[in-house]
Each structure stands twice: as C-alpha cells, then as structure tokens.
Amino acid sequence: MGKEFKLISFSDHKMDAALKREREDFKRRAMAVPVVENKKRKVEDTGGSSSKKSASSSTAKSGKSGPAFTSKYSSGGSNYKFGVLAKIVRHMKARHMDGMDHPLTLEEILDETNQLDVTGATKMWLSTEALANNPKIEVTPEMTYLFKPPYKMVNKKELMKLLKRKDLNGEGGIMYDDVLESLPNAEKIVQTLTTNGKIIQISRPCDKKRVLFFFDHTTDLEIDGEFVKQWRSISVDGLDIQKIEDYLDKQGIRSMQDQGLKRLPMAKRKKAQANRKKKAPKDNEHLADVLEDYDERGKKVQS
Known part of the structure; x- marks a missing residue:
C-alpha cells in the first residue's frame, strides 16, 4: 500500500514505448468491433422523428390537434348533399315498385327517409335544384314529388x-x-x-x-298438311340448277330469271348540229328608199 501511483497522460511526450503500443492495440480492437445496436437505434430515432414531423405537419395544416376534417364530411359538403339526394331517389323508386303512386312533400320524404336533421340550405337546394332537375323525379304543380319511370304502366x-x-x-x-x-x-x-x-x-x-x-300472330299461316307432305316428298338431291330449270321448262314453268324486267337499250344521243354562221344583212338595204348620196363638198348628188 505504500506504493505511489503516478498519473500518466497519453499526450505526454515522455511516455514509454510499452504504453504507446498498448494504446495503439486498444484503438485497433475498438475499431474492429461492429456496432449494430447503435445503427438500429439511429434508424428507430429517425423513424420516430419523421412520424413526429408528419404528425406535426398534418396538425399544422388542419389547424387542430386531432385528425383533419374536410368539408365533404360536414353537413354542408357536396358529398353529403348528393348522399341525401340519392337516398331520396332510391326511396321514391321503392315506393313506385310497391304500387304507391301518391305524391309526397319534401318534408314527408325526409321523414320517411329519416333525414329530418338536414340543414335549411340543403332543403333549399333539394327543392329548387336537385329534385326539380332530376330525371327520375316528377314535380307536380303543388310542389309535391313522384318517381318518374321511363314508361307509365301499372299492369x-x-x-x-x-x-x-x-x-x-x-x-x-x-x-x-x-x-x-x-x-x-x-x-x-x-x-x-x-x-x-x-x-x-x-x-x-x-x-x-x-x-x-x-309477338304479332296475325301473320301466322295455316298450311294444309297434304301440301306439306307432298313438298317434303320431293327430293332434289344430286340435281344442279340447270337440270332443275330444264325440268321446269318441260312442265311449262318459267324460271324466275326469265320473268325479270328486260333492259331497254340506251338511246343514243344525237350530236348537236354545228352552229351555222349567221349571214349578216347587207349595209342599209332596208333603208334604200331613205338614204341620199352627198359629194365631198356636201352637195346632194342627183341620182
């Protein structure tokens, strides 16, 4: 216990060679050991931070600490209004299929479809736009509503x-x-x-x-059974068209091609006659009794 310990710094220039070697060996062993757990922790830390960042960004966008709510889920959103309309149309069709053809007011329709909690704006939209312009709904002059089928029939x-x-x-x-x-x-x-x-x-x-x-049965023809029997007893197997036509000619029956309309030969067009030159009338023949001759000095020449 009487020994004295002397603190030696690694930066001391007077460090002996043995301590230097031990220091270098310790550093090499430390570098050779793989640090797997540290990497996992880093990955977990980065994942947690990213999730926190995404959560914070969504919170910042929504302006609330809870989940974000968009307008389509609210009572005034378009999806909500069209959902109310679709439920009304299905209910009106079901009533029509059950034989109930009396019209209903908007309040009665909402009552039967359990939608009395809709807002006043939605009711206004239903009465002025949605139901009035829907092809499946018929609006009466009394502002009541019926289902409008493609065809009106009950039986x-x-x-x-x-x-x-x-x-x-x-x-x-x-x-x-x-x-x-x-x-x-x-x-x-x-x-x-x-x-x-x-x-x-x-x-x-x-x-x-x-x-x-x-199915129009007025065109049905009743054919005598004897005629059908005779028709089926005739066999034309092995006969070509020419033999059948020859047989019909011998029996005095003309084939269909001889009964057709005969084509008349096309009339030839007459060539247009060449334009004859028109003879021009002689100068002033029609004024022979009227015209008078004058000389160069303007004196009348006696004929």
Missing part, C-alpha cells in the same frame, strides 16, 4: 298496349331494364307473357341487354 295490360303500339308504328321494342324500372313485379309479368307467346325477348349482340317485342 301487364298496359305493357302489352305499349308494345303493340310500338309495333304498329314501326318503333320496335323497349328495353327490359326500362320495364323493370317502370312496372311493379316486372320479372314475373314478363316471364308469363313470354311463356304464353305474347311477347318476344331478344338480346342485343353489342351489350347482351334484352329487348322486348310484341
């Missing part, structure tokens, strides 16, 4: 009447989707009419949508 008789009128006018058929939107219980009615042969369903090749047509 299958009116559907048949509409299809028959379109067939007579040459307007074709009507879209099956429009019937579904116009006629209550449309699927069942259309299926029954198709099974009974009253209407025809045809799918359009462009989009596979079905079109309904009136």
Whole structure:
C-alpha cells in the first residue's frame, strides 16, 4: 500500500514505448468491433422523428390537434348533399315498385327517409335544384314529388298496349331494364307473357341487354298438311340448277330469271348540229328608199 501511483497522460511526450503500443492495440480492437445496436437505434430515432414531423405537419395544416376534417364530411359538403339526394331517389323508386303512386312533400320524404336533421340550405337546394332537375323525379304543380319511370304502366295490360303500339308504328321494342324500372313485379309479368307467346325477348349482340317485342300472330299461316307432305316428298338431291330449270321448262314453268324486267337499250344521243354562221344583212338595204348620196363638198348628188 505504500506504493505511489503516478498519473500518466497519453499526450505526454515522455511516455514509454510499452504504453504507446498498448494504446495503439486498444484503438485497433475498438475499431474492429461492429456496432449494430447503435445503427438500429439511429434508424428507430429517425423513424420516430419523421412520424413526429408528419404528425406535426398534418396538425399544422388542419389547424387542430386531432385528425383533419374536410368539408365533404360536414353537413354542408357536396358529398353529403348528393348522399341525401340519392337516398331520396332510391326511396321514391321503392315506393313506385310497391304500387304507391301518391305524391309526397319534401318534408314527408325526409321523414320517411329519416333525414329530418338536414340543414335549411340543403332543403333549399333539394327543392329548387336537385329534385326539380332530376330525371327520375316528377314535380307536380303543388310542389309535391313522384318517381318518374321511363314508361307509365301499372299492369301487364298496359305493357302489352305499349308494345303493340310500338309495333304498329314501326318503333320496335323497349328495353327490359326500362320495364323493370317502370312496372311493379316486372320479372314475373314478363316471364308469363313470354311463356304464353305474347311477347318476344331478344338480346342485343353489342351489350347482351334484352329487348322486348310484341309477338304479332296475325301473320301466322295455316298450311294444309297434304301440301306439306307432298313438298317434303320431293327430293332434289344430286340435281344442279340447270337440270332443275330444264325440268321446269318441260312442265311449262318459267324460271324466275326469265320473268325479270328486260333492259331497254340506251338511246343514243344525237350530236348537236354545228352552229351555222349567221349571214349578216347587207349595209342599209332596208333603208334604200331613205338614204341620199352627198359629194365631198356636201352637195346632194342627183341620182
């Protein structure tokens, strides 16, 4: 315990060689050891700082400490108003499909759709713009509202009447989707009419949508069974067109090509005659009895 310890600084110029070697060996060992945990901590620290920065930036933009709220979620935003309108249109269509065709006021519609908490501005927008200009809503003179289907029909008789009128006018058929939107219980009615042969369903090749047509049975012809039997008993297998025409000629039946209109030869155009030169009349022959001759001095010459 009587030993004395002397503090030696690494910067001392009088440091012996052994201590210098130990110092250099310690530095080399320290540099060789990988520091993995420190890197992870740095990454975690940078991630936390970036999240904090993003949170602070969002807070600064919103001006609130909580989540940012935009106008579309508020009661006066456009998305909210159009959501109210869509709910009204769906409800009016459902009423029409249930057979309820009496009109409703705006307050009654909002009551049935559980939307009585809408603002006055939204109500004003619905009454003056949205419902008045909506193609699916009909506005009565009393400012009440009804669903406006593509076609006004309530039963299958009116559907048949509409299809028959379109067939007579040459307007074709009507879209099956429009019937579904116009006629209550449309699927069942259309299926029954198709099974009974009253209407025809045809799918359009462009989009596979079905079109309904009136099935006109007045053009159906009743053919005698004996005629059908005789027709089917005739076989023309192995006969070409020329042999069939020869057979018809022997039976006194002319082929269709002989019954066609004969083309008349085109009349030749007459060439326009060359313009004859018009003979100019002799000078003053028509004034022979009137004209008089004068000499150079202006005296009348006696004839």
